[in-house]
Amino acid sequence: MKALICDEPGRLRLVERPDPVPAEGEALVRIRRVGICGTDFHIYQGKHPFLQYPRVMGHELSGTVERAPAGSGLAPGQTVYVVPYLSCGRCIGCRKGVTNACQAISVLGVHCDGGMAELLSVPAGNVVPVGDTPLDDAAMIEFLAIGAHGVKRGGIGPDDRVLVVGSGPIGMSAVIFAKARGAHVTVMDLREDRLAFTRDTLGADALLVAEAEAEAKAAAATGGDFFDCVIDCTGNRAAMQRGFGFVAHGGRYVLVSVVRDDITFSDPEFHKRETTLFASRNAQPDDFAEVVRQMQAGRVPTAALRTHRGALSDGPDLFRDWLRPEAGVIKAILEL
Structure with missing residues (x-):
């Protein structure tokens, strides 16, 4: 062969x-x-x-x-x-x-x-x-299942405001499956062409450029509440650490990304917000099945x-x- x-x-x-x-x-x-x-x-x-x-x-x-x-x-x-x-x-x-x-x-x-x-x-x-x-x-089912798994880990529902950080293929998958659950989805990235794609093709509700003023703009857009769930899909240590600051009080943070480095965060802020932190690794059989269902429903x-x-x-x-x-x-x- x-x-x-x-x-x-x-x-x-x-x-x-x-x-x-x-x-x-x-x-x-x-x-x-x-x-x-x-x-x-x-x-x-x-x-x-x-x-x-x-x-x-x-x-x-x-x-x-x-x-x-x-x-x-x-x-x-x-x-x-x-x-x-x-x-x-x-x-x-x-x-x-x-x-x-x-x-x-x-x-x-x-x-x-x-x-x-x-x-x-x-x-x-x-x-x-x-x-x-x-x-x-x-x-394409496998890479889509990784995003579906991250969304499942975050327990995302229709009342949630979600921030997906990183608009590569895995981030796009997270957008698709968060939207399928009825969430309001904001996408943050440095690449404005990718951000536009998530809005125009995937139905993202809002876009946020990952610039120095991103936290202030996110606060303004959410009335100071920030996001019920943040999903990081960047594979970038600095972005993963920064993401803690976008999580609402009582919110969840899902790290789909993995890097070799240590990830650090402010413990007082982590406790003040009572943040729940999730790792999301690969996918499980029900995630693959969810991808097939959403494909057949025409949502992918x-x-x-x-x-x-x-x-x-x-x-x-x-x-x-x-x-x-x-x-x-x-x-x-x-x-x-």
Whole structure:
């Protein structure tokens, strides 16, 4: 089979590899679409902290079933998406049902080789049929589920004023699912083009440029109350620390972002507001199901989010092109 491998930072090659042989309980999936996310770009650039090269990237995956174990409920030819989080099933996280926080989690394309290949063998439980959902849309379910999970962690409801910080793909997903719950959503970022997209395409109610006066403007816009829930999707330490100041008294702060650095905050302010702080890691099965439901209800503008596409064989050139800010990539898709 053909696979796109990252030998080292900045070097991608299309190679021939043996077809995978499914182990007991595994399904063989023919990969048809691979969504490209910030993690993939970080791997390509050598910025990912938990990765060993060489690596076949790819964790936003859709395809069709080639072979499946008996009793799995899967059948050859079905269109599916792949849940890329391989959990152990034994640790305390798994026993509590939070498999996304498995102590020994292995993520396809990061901790082990992923789906930038013609065939992939994975546990049958990680392969989910999507009926008549198009392959392009199915490859976008994973990144959308991360935003849906963050919204769920924040317990967002129709009476909430929400601030989403960061208008990259994950931030956009948080906007979509906060709006689906009926919340009033403000988006904050430095990029005014991305802010405009969240308003014009995703239905954001208000925009806030992340400038020095942002706190004062947020206070004015909310009558001094600030936001019932703040969701950070920036991946930026300074922004994550700044976000505490936008949380209302009695409010919630959800960190979808993760950085290697320590995050600090003012303890007196934290206690004065009785802030609730949540980490949001990956996604859970019900988050994936929520994405599919909202897609089928027409509330996810997948065509607008999907800005770039190309063939797997062109991957080495495309990665270089898509990394340029002027390329305007929101979500890129590789086809097989």
